[in-house]
Amino acid sequence: MIQSTKDFWSGLIYIFFGLSAIVIAREYGMGTALKMGAAYFPTLLGGLLILIGAISVIRGFVIRGAPVGAFAFKGLLMVVGATLLFGLIVRGVGLAIALPVSVILSAAASSRFGWKPTMLIAAGLTLFCVLVFVKGLGIPLPVIGPWFGR
Amino acid sequence: MDLFANLALGLSTAVSPGNLLYCLIGVFLGTAIGVLPGLGPTATIAMLLPLTFALPPISALIMLAGIYYGSQYGGSTTSILVNLPGEAASVVTTLDGYQMAKQGRAGPALTASAVGSFFAGTVATFLLALFAPPLAEAALKFGPADYFSLMVLGLVASVVLAQGSLLHAIGMVVLGLLFGLIGSDVTSGVQRYTFGIPEMADGIGFVTVAMGMFGLSEIVRNLENETERSVVIAKITSLMPTKDEWKRIIAPILRGTIIGSAVGILPGSGSILGSFAAYSIEKKISKNRAQFGKGAIEGVAAPESANNAGAQTSFIPMLTLGIPSNPVMALMVGAMIIQGIQPGPSVIREQPALFWGIIVSMWIGNLFLLILNLPLIGMWVKMITIPYQLLYPAILVFCGIGVFSLNNSTFDIYLMGLFGVLGYIFSKLGCEPAPMLLAFILGPLMEENLRRAMLISRGDPMVFVRRPISATLLVLAVLAMCTVLIPAFSKTREEAFKE
Numbered sequence: 230m231i232q233s234t235k236d237f238w239s240g241l242i243y244i245f246f247g248l249s250a251i252v253i254a255r256e257y258g259m260g261t262a263l264k265m266g267a268a269y270f271p272t273l274l275g276g277l278l279i280l281i282g283a284i285s286v287i288r289g290f291v292i293r294g295a296p297v298g299a300f301a302f303k304g305l306l307m308v309v310g311a312t313l314l315f316g317l318i319v320r321g322v323g324l325a326i327a328l329p330v331s332v333i334l335s336a337a338a339s340s341r342f343g344w345k346p347t348m349l350i351a352a353g354l355t356l357f358c359v360l361v362f363v364k365g366l367g368i369p370l371p372v373i374g375p376w377f378g379r
Numbered sequence: 380m381d382l383f384a385n386l387a388l389g390l391s392t393a394v395s396p397g398n399l400l401y402c403l404i405g406v407f408l409g410t411a412i413g414v415l416p417g418l419g420p421t422a423t424i425a426m427l428l429p430l431t432f433a434l435p436p437i438s439a440l441i442m443l444a445g446i447y448y449g450s451q452y453g454g455s456t457t458s459i460l461v462n463l464p465g466e467a468a469s470v471v472t473t474l475d476g477y478q479m480a481k482q483g484r485a486g487p488a489l490t491a492s493a494v495g496s497f498f499a500g501t502v503a504t505f506l507l508a509l510f511a512p513p514l515a516e517a518a519l520k521f522g523p524a525d526y527f528s529l530m531v532l533g534l535v536a537s538v539v540l541a542q543g544s545l546l547h548a549i550g551m552v553v554l555g556l557l558f559g560l561i562g563s564d565v566t567s568g569v570q571r572y573t574f575g576i577p578e579m580a581d582g583i584g585f586v587t588v589a590m591g592m593f594g595l596s597e598i599v600r601n602l603e604n605e606t607e608r609s610v611v612i613a614k615i616t617s618l619m620p621t622k623d624e625w626k627r628i629i630a631p632i633l634r635g636t637i638i639g640s641a642v643g644i645l646p647g648s649g650s651i652l653g654s655f656a657a658y659s660i661e662k663k664i665s666k667n668r669a670q671f672g673k674g675a676i677e678g679v680a681a682p683e684s685a686n687n688a689g690a691q692t693s694f695i696p697m698l699t700l701g702i703p704s705n706p707v708m709a710l711m712v713g714a715m716i717i718q719g720i721q722p723g724p725s726v727i728r729e730q731p732a733l734f735w736g737i738i739v740s741m742w743i744g745n746l747f748l749l750i751l752n753l754p755l756i757g758m759w760v761k762m763i764t765i766p767y768q769l770l771y772p773a774i775l776v777f778c779g780i781g782v783f784s785l786n787n788s789t790f791d792i793y794l795m796g797l798f799g800v801l802g803y804i805f806s807k808l809g810c811e812p813a814p815m816l817l818a819f820i821l822g823p824l825m826e827e828n829l830r831r832a833m834l835i836s837r838g839d840p841m842v843f844v845r846r847p848i849s850a851t852l853l854v855l856a857v858l859a860m861c862t863v864l865i866p867a868f869s870k871t872r873e874e875a876f877k878e
Contacts, residue, residue, distance in 0.1 A: 270830075312795060315776065
């Protein structure tokens, strides 16, 4: 049976990336040691990574280790979700909408979430970011986006 | 002497009103964010990097360096006052610093840390000025094979010094090298691992990866154990140490400075090892060793000096060889490249004003830290009490806007999210992100030098052991690896990281 889930799963991840690296690199041309093609170095690394992954998986069966702690799925989902949503809508709706939306969405991941302080932070941050990043540093993001007909 | 002429040149660059201001802003912002809970130096610099894009290169680098040691200093403040190390290097400071704070001696602990840091920073700056030029001179003789071996040594050292499992550190390094290869291949022009996505043609940004792996995944990790956080801040009555305490910290500061400077040059997490080594040496040789862990001022002064000395000397390999020794230096390399400067041994000759300006500004920054931070301590204390649930949404949107501003592309925001998830999974599996980040920036450099070396040697891999410099570096790498594999040492390594 699996003794160390940490070693087992990280080993599988290494193998996955190593294999993908080698398989994808097959289109790139190996070349020779003298004149290395685009695939040479990544294939070398991919092989090494598979080897490390295999050792890690074997170790997972042999050596007892601490179990993987519980994943904070809610936190992960909401924090990353807020990030992705921000990227998705910021150009369309503008910073003045996208920013408070992602602040509130990400803040809701906390067990100490409260509407009032979050709204205040969202408002303050929006004002700050519009002034500093858009007006001050000239980052090309709309304040109110074209989705609102502007 | 050349040294003084160079320092004078640096001084004239660093004290121009603009650069002084950027140094001050950097130190101030760095300390402020370092004091805030849950943000280490790497995430801080990654987050603030976009602010410097509009500046001229020298001002940008001066400000970034200021942010770096400012955030380190901020981390020490929280270690002493609330037992929360803002970053790994100040973990040992909590041992005695917080105990002192509980006994009402927070003020002297903070002063010891500030004075120790300033002294260490001054010495380390001189070391940097002294050793950087000859090292850069020597590095100009490096061929591709030597560079390749140097990077192997750097990565091996980062693996040896990484926390946790050796196997996973190696795995993360190889993975980092692979991620670094994404984008157009310089030699053949082939698009590698871009999946036809035009935004990935130039590779994925280092800042994007750093913000995802350090910024985002740290937020999720902190959300896991929210309930454990309860901040009780010790009262600060007087900042002044007693006469006896002054006497007691002199030797620890000196020893801490020496240890920290030496260890800081090593690749890997230099300042962590330095502060830890300084603490454990003091614990062995101090007259007051019985008091350690119960609030010994030596236990604050020594690691804090080592920490700051290491932060400074870690610039040596970056500025002279162009090879970063830790993730923060990797970000600095990234910043230099964005500013159009190729870091390496030629910087010192081609841009002397920039090089010496940065060095002198480090000393000025340390001076700012000393004069600014003790009087401002009341403000830092207020910042510590900002609840995390109000803080992290702000970190998140700053990261989002910052990453966007790199290429004015929302694709980078998605990529940051992806690396956030990846970073979180790896941290759950006990795999450290630091070696991966280092390897990420070295990946393309390593490949290029490997190719050139093999081309010059006509495909003979023996070139790596035939060239004396390269062979020496590889032997060092093998030795470093052996120290971990030999059971006796690996045991002390495990113990070292456990404490």
